[in-house]
Amino acid sequence: MGYNVRRVWAALADGFAERMQVYGLRPADYPVLSLIAHNPGITSRQLAATLRVQPSNMVGIVDAFERRGLIAKHRQAMDRRALGLHATVAGRRLLRDAARTARQVEAEVASALSPEENQLLLALLQRVAPRDA
Amino acid sequence: MGYNVRRVWAALADGFAERMQVYGLRPADYPVLSLIAHNPGITSRQLAATLRVQPSNMVGIVDAFERRGLIAKHRQAMDRRALGLHATVAGRRLLRDAARTARQVEAEVASALSPEENQLLLALLQRVAPRDA
DNA sequence: TATTGTTATACTCTATAACTATA
């Protein structure tokens, strides 16, 4: 069971990493850009908490996005320590394309099963996944 | 889907890593010891090929096992470059205990589903898993 | 005092390249 979960996960992760290179994104970059685009004004601290990663590890990712013009930082008025992050038009466009490719990777892996079986697999995985985390 | 596979995999991997510490084993150590115990005389080269890892990465693991008295190396007569690896009594005992614990981790994760549902999940995962790799 | 973003640093995992001794 652990073995098979690992194989499926490895197949998804490898295919995902390879396809994201086209957009200049590493696997860890994608969820960060997605969170920023869908939660305008989110801080790097909140990103780290959501992704269960240390805040220091967000710095490089966020800075690279800013240098590429995919996001902009806006110092917040109410708490001048915090930097609200916002996806630019270019960032949203890149994310849209990357998300489409990500869905393709999932579709390819899922092609081994019928739509009903995929739904069933998803439901079973969700019940097995830890409740809180 | 990728998200849920990742969550289940992370839960399994974290629990597994934590429980294996009791035996002084890191996650990557377990399959190596298991392969040696079940394939007496296997070489580090064969281990690396089976686990799809570079041969150089086997050195530290195998040497640590030898230092702990869990395995013994025997220079092969027909090819004096190769070192056949054999689990010692202590190594087999440790593996037996570690394997029991590993099964417990799987059982805990699987406890969210009925036995039939677990079988179904396993079958679906096997069909989604890549054919060759 | 506590928190945000940041720097510097360390550890793990895995990869490549080059060496030695055998073949």
Place this chain on the structure above:
DNA sequence: TATAGTTATAGAGTATAACAATA
């Protein structure tokens, strides 16, 4: 010349510790 084991090293990825600015 090719292969088995090994060494040294490099690159991700993620962790901890400590700092300046702000709360």
